[in-house]
Amino acid sequence: MLFAVRDDLLDVDPTMIPTVIALVVIVFVVLRRMRPTPVRPIALIVLPVIVLVVGVALAVPGLVPLPALGPIDAAVLLADLAVSIGLGIARGDSIRITTDHDRIRYRYTGLTVGLWGASIAARLAIGAIGAALGAAPLLTSAAVLAMLGLSLITQNTRLLVRARADRLASARP
Numbered sequence: 201m202l203f204a205v206r207d208d209l210l211d212v213d214p215t216m217i218p219t220v221i222a223l224v225v226i227v228f229v230v231l232r233r234m235r236p237t238p239v240r241p242i243a244l245i246v247l248p249v250i251v252l253v254v255g256v257a258l259a260v261p262g263l264v265p266l267p268a269l270g271p272i273d274a275a276v277l278l279a280d281l282a283v284s285i286g287l288g289i290a291r292g293d294s295i296r297i298t299t300d301h302d303r304i305r306y307r308y309t310g311l312t313v314g315l316w317g318a319s320i321a322a323r324l325a326i327g328a329i330g331a332a333l334g335a336a337p338l339l340t341s342a343a344v345l346a347m348l349g350l351s352l353i354t355q356n357t358r359l360l361v362r363a364r365a366d367r368l369a370s371a372r373p
Contacts, residue, residue, distance in 0.1 A: 217258070218255065218258050218343075218344040218345045219344050221254070221345055222251075222344045222345050222348045223320075225247075225251055225345075225348060226316060226320065226348070229247070229352070230308060230312075230313060230316055233295075233306070233307060233308045233312075234307060234308050234313075235307060236298065236300070236305040236306070236307045237305060237306055237307060238303055238304070238305055239297075239304045239305065239306055239359070239360070239363045241360055244356040244359065244360060245353070245356060247352065248349050248350075248352035248353040248355075248356055249349065249353065250349075251345055251348055251349035251352060252345075252346055252348075252349025252350060252352075252353065253349070254345055254349075255343065255344065255345025255346030255347070255348065255349050256346050258345060258346075259343055259345075259346055269336060269339075272330070272333045272334060272335050273330075273335050273336050273339055275335075276326060276329075276330035276333075276335040276339045277339055277343075279326050280323070280326050280339070280343065280347050281347075281350070283319070283322045283323070283326065284319075284323075284347045284348075284350045284351040284354070285350065285351070285354050287315055287318060287319045287322065287351060288350070288351040288352065288353070288354030288355040288358070289354055289355070289358050290315050291312050291315045291316065291319070291351075291355045291358075292354065292355040292356065292357070292358025292359045292362070293358060293362070294308075294309055294311040294312040294315055295307070295308060295309065295312055295355075295359050295362075296308075296309050297359075297362055297363055297366050299366065299367075304363050304366060304367055306359060306363065319351060323344065323347065327344070
């Protein structure tokens with residue numbers, strides 16, 4: 201047969217699906233935003249909300265019935281929330297904002313890309329440490345997309361606040 205597919209190549213660990221989707225989204229976002237892009241509030245909010253909703257939807261099967269979460273699970277969740285929000289704010293602050301003919305544009309800087317790398321490394325570390333300590337799989341793998349969505353919403357909200365401040369500052373006589 202010319203195109204044979206081995207059965208074992210189709211065996212995919214379902215817990216890896218959110219991680220693969222998250223990496224694809226990150227690569228798409230980073231590559232797209234390396235060049236100057238007009239600030240469009242709707243566009244900056246829609247993708248992160250979609251990612252957050254998909255992340256929650258993928259995590260829902262792990263929530264029914266509601267699992268008993270222990271102190272390790274709570275620590276992993278809090279660490280993930282803190283890292284997602286903290287690095288989202290840092291990335292939002294690292295984005296370059298410029299005004300071009302009364303149009304506000306933004307683009308990622310080298311620092312922004314480095315912070316994305318730190319975000320990925322931190323998420324992998326939290327997941328690995330959580331798994332090693334026995335945290336629920338819901339918190340170590342299924343929540344990847346939800347946390348990415350939260351981090352993007354935080355980053356883009358910070359960017360929008362900064363862009364609005366720049367617009368107001370440039371409008372003053």
